[in-house]
Amino acid sequence: AATAAAAAGTVAVKSVTLAAAAVGDTDDDMSGRPRTTSFAEGNKQAQQNLVLGGVKTSSRDGSKITTVVATPGQGTDRVQEVSYTDTKVIGNGSFGVVFQAKLCDTGELVAIKKVLQDRRFKNRELQIMRKLEHCNIVKLLYFFYSSGEKRDEVFLNLVLEYIPETVYKVARQYAKTKQTIPINFIRLYMYQLFRSLAYIHSLGICHRDIKPQNLLLDPETAVLKLCDFGSAKQLLHGEPNVSYICSRYYRAPELIFGAINYTTKIDVWSAGCVLAELLLGQPIFPGDSGVDQLVEVIKVLGTPTREQIREMNPNYTEFKFPQIKSHPWQKVFRIRTPTEAINLVSQLLEYTPSARITPLKACAHPFFDELRQEGNTTLPNGRPMPPLFNFTEHELSIQPSLIPQLLPKHLQNNSAGRPVAGAGGEGASGSASNPSSGAGTPGGATSQATSGTQSSASATTSSGGGNATVANPSSSASAAAASSGAPSAAQAAQASGGDAANSSNGGNQQQASASGASATGAGDATSISSAGGASGGNGNGGGSGGSNNSGGGGNGTQPQQTATTMG
Numbered sequence: 001a002a003t004a005a006a007a008a009g010t011v012a013v014k015s016v017t018l019a020a021a022a023v024g025d026t027d028d029d030m031s032g033r034p035r036t037t038s039f040a041e042g043n044k045q046a047q048q049n050l051v052l053g054g055v056k057t058s059s060r061d062g063s064k065i066t067t068v069v070a071t072p073g074q075g076t077d078r079v080q081e082v083s084y085t086d087t088k089v090i091g092n093g094s095f096g097v098v099f100q101a102k103l104c105d106t107g108e109l110v111a112i113k114k115v116l117q118d119r120r121f122k123n124r125e126l127q128i129m130r131k132l133e134h135c136n137i138v139k140l141l142y143f144f145y146s147s148g149e150k151r152d153e154v155f156l157n158l159v160l161e162y163i164p165e166t167v168y169k170v171a172r173q174y175a176k177t178k179q180t181i182p183i184n185f186i187r188l189y190m191y192q193l194f195r196s197l198a199y200i201h202s203l204g205i206c207h208r209d210i211k212p213q214n215l216l217l218d219p220e221t222a223v224l225k226l227c228d229f230g231s232a233k234q235l236l237h238g239e240p241n242v243s244y245i246c247s248r249y250y251r252a253p254e255l256i257f258g259a260i261n262y263t264t265k266i267d268v269w270s271a272g273c274v275l276a277e278l279l280l281g282q283p284i285f286p287g288d289s290g291v292d293q294l295v296e297v298i299k300v301l302g303t304p305t306r307e308q309i310r311e312m313n314p315n316y317t318e319f320k321f322p323q324i325k326s327h328p329w330q331k332v333f334r335i336r337t338p339t340e341a342i343n344l345v346s347q348l349l350e351y352t353p354s355a356r357i358t359p360l361k362a363c364a365h366p367f368f369d370e371l372r373q374e375g376n377t378t379l380p381n382g383r384p385m386p387p388l389f390n391f392t393e394h395e396l397s398i399q400p401s402l403i404p405q406l407l408p409k410h411l412q413n414n415s416a417g418r419p420v421a422g423a424g425g426e427g428a429s430g431s432a433s434n435p436s437s438g439a440g441t442p443g444g445a446t447s448q449a450t451s452g453t454q455s456s457a458s459a460t461t462s463s464g465g466g467n468a469t470v471a472n473p474s475s476s477a478s479a480a481a482a483s484s485g486a487p488s489a490a491q492a493a494q495a496s497g498g499d500a501a502n503s504s505n506g507g508n509q510q511q512a513s514a515s516g517a518s519a520t521g522a523g524d525a526t527s528i529s530s531a532g533g534a535s536g537g538n539g540n541g542g543g544s545g546g547s548n549n550s551g552g553g554g555n556g557t558q559p560q561q562t563a564t565t566m567g
Contacts, residue, residue, distance in 0.1 A: 060085075065083055065084070065104060067082070069082075073141050082142055084110065086101060090111070096116060111161070115155065126156060131203065132203075132205075134196060138161060142159040143158050145157065163216035166212060166215055186278045187371055190271070190367075191363055193210075193215060194359040194360070194362040197268070198395065206267055208246055209230070209231040209250075209270075210267050211270065243260055246270060249273060249286060249287070252353070279341055285297050304351045329346050344357075344367045364402045372407070
């Protein structure tokens with residue numbers, strides 16, 4: 001009935017939306033790329049001291065070897081020579097070209113994303129990727145510049161870890177046999193996506209192009225990594241943003257309404273579309289244009305109220321839309337779809353951005369409780385589960401009140417003053433940065449200590465299968481403010497639409513206030529380590545030609561995470 005009513009009102013919806021004029025979506029493709037350069041949004045920092053080294057080629061045993069002067073993705077800016085071979089094109093698009101190659105020193109497969117660089121400006125994607133260090137985000141290994149064929153033409157080359165598949169490709173393989181991805185794999189993939197979003201949103205960074213093509217996947221280890229930060233931006237209060245971003249099927253309604261003051265909650269909407277698509281086996285809101293997209297949304301969610309429209313874009317409150325009732329979520333999905341999955345979708349796909357669940361709260365949702373069950377340690381192929389609960393101190397500080405729900409019950413110790421433990425699968429090896437920690441303790445336990453002076457109460461420890469994290473929830477709220485470079489609680493909440501949280505455990509309570517949490521006894525910085533651990537190849541983002549990477553993992557470094565303004 002709702003669908004019929006929507007169809008009847010389609011013409012009216014289209015005419016009203018077109019009358020509103022600025023519904024964005026003037027692009028012809030579904031790339032989600034801003035059609036102007038990134039500095040159209042204020043990225044006017046001059047690019048200085050651009051290192052343009054010579055690209056040398058040689059041969060060994062009949063194979064062509066390319067040697068470049070590159071800078072490590074994280075840490076020092078000291079340039080070094082990097083050699084690679086076996087180069088082949090694996091993707092291209094409006095952004096540039098993606099090559100696969102093999103590093104000569106290690107034999108590791110990498111993806112090299114080559115994009116045209118304007119000498120006058122810093123590349124936003126590079127600036128953002130150099131800040132990120134997370135087991136569910138593709139890792140930037142190196143970057144270097146190369147000359148083009150034209151005079152003064154310069155290309156930026158991002159050397160990324162390589163991962164062989166994407167969620168898009170895997171979903172298509174199931175669709176060809178008229179099947180959907182098994183629900184347990186949907187849980188695994190979506191959990192890791194939400195965890196990556198929680199991390200980047202805590203730094204004020206919005207991806208702005210979440211879609212299955214940009215979710216790299218290692219089918220052997222089930223490790224998922226978010227890639228392609230070509231549309232990403234650090235959102236700053238009061239600074240306008242372009243609305244014509246995000247690929248069409250996954251575009252939040254406020255973007256269709258032409259909003260320029262949106263928040264990181266646009267990523268949450270996109271993630272909800274991805275979850276719904278995996279459950280359905282097809283996109284939930286297909287549309288040939290922004291107008292069609294809005295019609296598809298209204299068919300399911302019903303006509304937005306005036307207040308909901310105001311929350312999306314105040315300029316649209318005077319326009320009248322045909323009144324269409326919402327379609328029950330239970331009727332949108334197949335009969336056997338878990339009710340917890342449907343409930344999570346309903347909390348993600350809300351018209352009002354601030355009403356959408358936060359990514360970390362999504363990780364704590366009952367839909368993912370099965371991942372937290374004791375004994376759930378292996379994949380169907382017999383491999384260990386990917387790292388799921390190796391939270392850093394920074395991650396636990398995002399919404400401390402969620403810690404008891406995030407961590408598996410059998411890993412929690414709720415005695416007063418005792419730590420809460422979290423563990424997961426193989427592959428995330430903790431890096432021992434505290435020389436006094438028990439690096440040789442049973443189970444290969446190592447310590448992830450915060451930089452600077454820190455009370456022992458807020459130290460974290462990794463133990464067991466290389467993936468456990470132990471943290472004291474009573475101190476994690478204070479660690480939030482001490483986290484290196486992390487925004488204050490007020491800034492983080494503003495950027496991500498999240499809340500300041502209260503965490504109490506064992507009688508000890510820390511409160512994250514609107515002006516930022518207390519840093520008492522927490523030292524001056526909290527380190528963040530990459531707890532990767534996926535091994536193997538690399539895949540390229542489709543659609544907009546997203547970049548590729550591979551799950552390298554191993555011991556994670558702990559760089560300071562500074563959230564600087566990128567325009």
